[in-house]
Amino acid sequence: MGKFMTYVYDLEDGQRLMVENAGGDTVVALSSGDEGQQQSQSNAFETGKWLNPPELFRVAGSLLLRIESKNAVEFIRVRANQMQLMRTGPDLGNAEKLKLKKSDESIAMEPMEPMEPMEPMTPMKPMRKMRPMEMRMGGMHMSMGAAEKETEKRFCTQCGKPVRDEDRFCASCGHALSGQEDS
Numbered sequence: 442m443g444k445f446m447t448y449v450y451d452l453e454d455g456q457r458l459m460v461e462n463a464g465g466d467t468v469v470a471l472s473s474g475d476e477g478q479q480q481s482q483s484n485a486f487e488t489g490k491w492l493n494p495p496e497l498f499r500v501a502g503s504l505l506l507r508i509e510s511k512n513a514v515e516f517i518r519v520r521a522n523q524m525q526l527m528r529t530g531p532d533l534g535n536a537e538k539l540k541l542k543k544s545d546e547s548i549a550m551e552p553m554e555p556m557e558p559m560e561p562m563t564p565m566k567p568m569r570k571m572r573p574m575e576m577r578m579g580g581m582h583m584s585m586g587a588a589e590k591e592t593e594k595r596f597c598t599q600c601g602k603p604v605r606d607e608d609r610f611c612a613s614c615g616h617a618l619s620g621q622e623d624s
C-alpha cells in the first residue's frame with residue numbers, strides 16, 4: 442500500500458496534465474492528446490513523498506499543483522508548457538479548484554539515459570615528437586616557446602594513461618617508462 446496513483450486533468454485545449462509521485466519526485470507531464478503524434482514533456486521535481494493526493498488550482502491563467510509532502514507544501518506552476526516549482530505559496534483566495542482524476546496509467550517517463558562516458562581518446566603522441574613545422578600544419582595556433590613546456594605531456598607507452606614527467610613507472614599499469622628523451 443501507500444503507492445499513490447497518477448492523477449490526470451484534461452485541459453480544455455486537449456492537453457492532459459498528469460502528475461505522479463515517483464520515488465521522492467513529483468513528476469508532472471503535459472501531453473497533447475493527439476493520437477499518433479503525441480507530444481509530451483515531463484519534469485520531475487524533488488518534492489519528497491506525498492502525504493496527500495495533489496490538488497490542482499487555476500490561478501490567473503496558470504495551473505497550480507499543490508503538493509503536500511512530509512517536508513513541506515510546495516506548488517508547481519504550469520503555464521504554457523513551462524513548469525516551475527514555487528517555494529512560496531501563492532494566494533489561493535481566488536483560485537478555482539480543479540478536479541484531478543485518478544488514473545491507472547503511468548507517466549511514460551523515459552528515464553534519461555545516463556550519458557555514456559566518452560570513449561577514452563587515443564592518447565596523442567607526445568608533442569615533443571613533433572617538430573614545430575608539423576604543429577603549425579595541424580592548424581594549431583600555439584606559440585612554440587612557453588606553451589610547449591606547459592602543454593606537453595607524457596603518456597604511458599603501455600596503457601596510454603598520462604604520466605608525470607618524473608615518473609619512472611606508469612602509475613596505472615606499472616609499465617617501466619623510458620627515460621626522459623630530452624634530458
Ligand SMILES: [Zn+2]
Binds near residue numbers: 602611
Ligand atoms: Zn601504463
